[in-house]
Amino acid sequence: MSDSLSIQNLHASVDGNEILKGLSLEIPKGEVHAIMGPNGSGKSTLSKVLAGHEDYEVTEGTALMDGEDLLALEIDERSRAGFFLAFQYPHEIPGVSNANFLRAALQARLPKGEEIDAVGFYKEMYEKMDALSMDRKFTGRFVNDGFSGGEKKRNEILQMMMLEPKYAVLDETDSGLDIDALKIVAEGVNRMRSPERGFLVITHYQRLLDYIVPDVVHVMFDGQIVKTGDKSLALELEEKGYDWVTEELAVSA
């Protein structure tokens, strides 16, 4: 399938320990998929493998973005090709202002010799910050430096809105957000939903999925997708806990 983010039989390890153990997942353009799964099941590992983090070694499997081999690209090439990861723990970059950072990220997408239009850039950034109820002072502040947990997450969504990716993975963007912030961020994501864009939302809480309603819900366990369903699966999980899935797995094994 060429109009999707397609992951087949993905195996990845860190320091020789296998964490992703044959994971398969397909997110067609226009859909929102959610992944839920216990701590340590490998959700963030999946997101970082897709982003190209060098700590993780892919030993088997493929990941294609609209038919293009994502794993063959450098980290920055993946981003420019349209992949975006909103980090669970965004890094701090002291001394680099948020505005300069975003500008450099957009500049990197332009052909050589072409300069970003500064006026248009600020206008767009302010609009998007307003949509996320982010104070203008965040443009001058250093990237994530001294930001609260919730402010960092909002900043990730701002970056996503500015970079307009084809596929976005949101790794626990909801954790650390108060209920108002959660609604604002969900609204931002919903405004970006389009037939041209796919989302993978990693979360522990059904609550987020009330605001960002998923088309498909996956359950991840020990490095694999073990169950897939519609949004009622999230409700069922919340009610019965992960034991229910593991017990079911044990029965079918």
Added chain:
Amino acid sequence: MSTTLSKAESETKPEQAVPWFAAPPVHDIALDLPTWYTEHQSESWDRFLDLPDPVRKDENWRFADLRKVRFSELVAARPVDNVETLVQRAKKERVEHFAAHYVFANNRLVYSEVADLPDGAVCLPINEALVQHGDLVKEHFMKEGETLGGEKFSALHGAATLSGLFIQVPRGCVIEKPVLIHHFSGGDFQAVFPHTLITANENAQVSVMEFFESVGDSEQNLVIGQVDLVADQGGNIQYVSLQDLSDLGPKHVQINSSRAGRDAKIKSAFVNLGASWVRNESINRMQGTGSDCQIYSANLANGSQEYDQRTLQSHEAQHTTSDLLFKNALYDDARTIFSGLIQVQPGSHYTDSYQTCRNLLGSETAEANAMPGLEIDADQVKCSHGSTSGQISDEEIFYLQARGIPAEDARKMISLGFMNESISQLTGDEIKAHLFDRVARKFRGLDQ
């Protein structure tokens, strides 16, 4: 251990040095100078002749490469002939809004432009100030008795200086925009001696930015500058030195002295990008209750550049505060030395004092030395000092790359950000932007 050390030292001990100068390097401005000044000059010259060259045994010269401070056959700088080009350069490389702008080339004033100086503020080349306001100059001129090792340089400076600016801001007067001073220097074995004397009287305020630039390329010239900053009660001074001399050749010594009276604030900064060897000394005395000194530095050293910086934060009254943040980014075989001392003098209770030196090592062969120090003789004191050295973390690069920024650009951005942490502490958006751009320009030229 100690025997080998002293043996090595005696082996490398230089033969009794030839004097750096054959005669006092006073330049040729004919003036009716006050007697106190000419006496100070000749006393300074005698002291210069008496003082030994720096030696390695001296704690104040620890880690310094003393081969870089052996001089001979130096002369006072001679006039340059391409003055017009220099003035154009100075006009191109300045912040847009300023109160006044002075350009010196090899000790001589070659251009001045007063844009927006409030009434009452005195802003004059020091040689004119000596003639017109001799007593005002005398009150604070080179009054700091101590140095942090640079006494021979300071004595020479005292014997020679006749260029630079005298600024006196009277009580309650605020100079909103910065005063800019360019010092161009060049010519092999020629020396310049810029002096800056800034006094802010009660509740007065001024910001000064000084630029050190080379006339030519790779000339073996020497700059020995000294800066006196004196803020009376409630006074506020910011002083920024941007040293961007040619990378190969020029050597730059600058000795800053700050004295803050009651509730006064003095912010001073060294930004070093050029020169083959730099020695910065910064003595900060918080003399009045509630006074505050902030000292910042951002230094980008590559090739075989050596930046040697020594500081003193001396708390001499109660409720005084000070903060120091020095940042060095080093590449190739560059060396930096930071030696800082916080002294809380007896009875200076309720002092808050901080001192941080951070080094970003961009190569295996670069060498950053840091010697933080603390002496406390008071109660209810909050002090901290520390230094770190490290490389850019892979996680930071990953984060930028994950947003589409190529690894090489990511490194440069992070390094620039590292320097900017110090620059961003200064006051004035145009000043900060100018410094940021100058540092960025040097980064662009580096292969990391």
